[in-house]
Amino acid sequence: MTFDAQAATRTPPKKVIFRIRRYNPEKDKTWWEEYEVETYRGMTILDALLKIKEEIDHTIVMRYSCRMGVCGSCGMVVNGMPRLACQTQISEVASEAKPVIELEPLKNHPVIKDLLTDFTKFFNKHRSVKPYLIRKNKEEVEKGDAEFIMTPEEHKELYEYTLCIACGLCYSACPVAASDDRFLGPQALTYVWRYVSDPRDEAWKERLEAVDVEEGPWSCHYAASCSAVCPKMVDPGAAIQRLRSALIKYKLGLFKKKTAKKAEIPKEQIKPKKPLPPESKLVEGVDIEAMDKAPVEIPIEELIS
Amino acid sequence: MAEEKTRVLENKPGWIASINPWVLRIVNNPERVAFVLHRVTGILMALIIMAHIYVTGTPAHTGWEAWVEEISKAQGFSLVTLYFFFFAGIAWFHGLNGIRLLLVEFFGVCIGKPEKPKPPYLAPSLKACQRKLLYLVFLLWPILWALTGYIVFFK
Ligand code: HEM
Ligand code: SF4
Ligand code: FES
Numbered sequence: 001m002t003f004d005a006q007a008a009t010r011t012p013p014k015k016v017i018f019r020i021r022r023y024n025p026e027k028d029k030t031w032w033e034e035y036e037v038e039t040y041r042g043m044t045i046l047d048a049l050l051k052i053k054e055e056i057d058h059t060i061v062m063r064y065s066c067r068m069g070v071c072g073s074c075g076m077v078v079n080g081m082p083r084l085a086c087q088t089q090i091s092e093v094a095s096e097a098k099p100v101i102e103l104e105p106l107k108n109h110p111v112i113k114d115l116l117t118d119f120t121k122f123f124n125k126h127r128s129v130k131p132y133l134i135r136k137n138k139e140e141v142e143k144g145d146a147e148f149i150m151t152p153e154e155h156k157e158l159y160e161y162t163l164c165i166a167c168g169l170c171y172s173a174c175p176v177a178a179s180d181d182r183f184l185g186p187q188a189l190t191y192v193w194r195y196v197s198d199p200r201d202e203a204w205k206e207r208l209e210a211v212d213v214e215e216g217p218w219s220c221h222y223a224a225s226c227s228a229v230c231p232k233m234v235d236p237g238a239a240i241q242r243l244r245s246a247l248i249k250y251k252l253g254l255f256k257k258k259t260a261k262k263a264e265i266p267k268e269q270i271k272p273k274k275p276l277p278p279e280s281k282l283v284e285g286v287d288i289e290a291m292d293k294a295p296v297e298i299p300i301e302e303l304i305s
Numbered sequence: 306m307a308e309e310k311t312r313v314l315e316n317k318p319g320w321i322a323s324i325n326p327w328v329l330r331i332v333n334n335p336e337r338v339a340f341v342l343h344r345v346t347g348i349l350m351a352l353i354i355m356a357h358i359y360v361t362g363t364p365a366h367t368g369w370e371a372w373v374e375e376i377s378k379a380q381g382f383s384l385v386t387l388y389f390f391f392f393a394g395i396a397w398f399h400g401l402n403g404i405r406l407l408l409v410e411f412f413g414v415c416i417g418k419p420e421k422p423k424p425p426y427l428a429p430s431l432k433a434c435q436r437k438l439l440y441l442v443f444l445l446w447p448i449l450w451a452l453t454g455y456i457v458f459f460k
Contacts, residue, residue: 001332002333005425023314077329080327081331107328107329108317112313117316161419173331175318175322175323175328175337178317178319178321178323179319179322179323221410223336224334224430227428228331228431230428233420233428235417235428237428238428242416244410244413245410246413248411
């Protein structure tokens with residue numbers, strides 16, 4: 001997702017109407033409900049939802065936890081685009097000309113109530129691709145007496161994919177998942193590629209063969225909506241294309257897997273070095289020693305005025 | 306207590322997502338418009354080709370030569386030239402975008418390189434050469450379609 005720093009730091013409209021698509025599972029009924037919220041600069045969609053829940057309507061249901069774009073719980077469709085409620089500033093999606101924000105539950109995930117969706121299927125797909133390192137010799141990992149060396153370049157190749165927080169926004173945006181329940185989806189397939197391309201993983205053959213099915217990367221049509229909505233810049237769309245072309249190469253016998261060298265951990269402990277003071281001046285034209293001696297002066301009057 | 310079945314709302318747009326790129330209003334995602342156009346043009350071409358084979362095989366036309374003779378006579382705005390023009394528009398988009406999709410989906414190229422995230426956090430594949438190719442497709446498509454129209458109607 002592109003982040004527009006200017007829009008995110010703007011002051012939002014004073015009052016914003018929230019149109020929320022609600023669902024009551026007991027009556028199996030959906031409807032739109034409107035709430036007016038007084039905003040402040042820096043207010044996120046989640047802040048506004050909590051304010052609505054506290055002050056206007058206690059029955060509204062959503063899920064959140066970290067409030068800072070880390071846990072991946074608070075995904076919802078904001079003005080037609082899957083976003084994290086806690087990471088979206090009101091000023092990014094509402095304007096003076098149109099101070100209205102529409103909130104819907106994430107698409108392609110079943111709705112339990114209001115904005116709360118059920119991730120069981122989504123997490124099962126994630127689990128099904130075995131999202132962890134697999135070594136042939138289990139002892140290596142259990143004993144922990146060896147290190148698998150990865151170059152910074154190799155690390156960079158997959159670092160992006162490790163940032164996924166399993167928020168399900170990509171799955172919600174995917175037009176293939178919209179019509180095919182079996183499709184593994186951008187998130188799980190990204191994890192497959194993340195481990196196939198990891199030099200330390202030894203189950204790449206099994207992974208490639210397991211994913212060579214209709215619900216695997218073959219079903220992707222590169223609408224790239226996953227990459228356009230991902231809040232962590234994971235680029236799942238590209239990961240699926242890399243996985244698919246690796247699969248084609250594998251079937252033609254052309255796929256080369258990078259493998260990590262093993263390094264023994266030294267038996268003797270390395271003595272910690274005492275840090276040395278910097279030899280040259282860190283900042284051009286600044287005498288650090290003189291600064292050390294001079295007392296710190298904070299211009300309080302200037303700051304207050 | 307009466308047994309209560311927990312209900313959930315399916316909430317899946319279904320096949321409509323394949324023909325309406327704006328089921329969701331995702332910012333900065335022209336690839337999705339291309340996906341819908343590619344699918345619609347592909348299906349239309351498959352239908353047109355079946356109809357075409359059926360029509361050219363009927364006694365009125367009997368075979369390829371008769372068909373070629375018929376279309377070589379067609380001039381100006383007639384049913385045959387309009388059909389040609391319509392088909393050209395579909396085929397140009399599908400063919401041009403098809404080349405881009407082959408590069409991206411089968412060769413895994415034109416999608417950029419993985420990066421460390423930095424502002425404005427735009428996914429590498431969305432600024433890679435596939436995006437430039439997509440803009441090229443959207444530029445060349447009307448030009449080639451118009452040129453074909455010129456040839457079909459005025460030549
Ligand atoms: C220049 C020639 C062509 C090229 C380069 C081409 C390329 C492609 C590619 C790469 C795809 C896969 C797209 C995806 O993954 O979403 C595709 C799909 C398709 N093509 Fe073509 N194609 C060509 C001609 C045709 C013709 C002549 C027909 C009709 C008979 C056709 C019908 C289809 C259909 C129905 C699909 C499936 C669309 C979908 O599932 O989204 N194509 N084409
Ligand atoms: S790939 Fe991105 S959008 Fe998809 S689950 Fe992971 S963090 Fe969320
Ligand atoms: S609440 Fe954790 S990501 Fe939004």
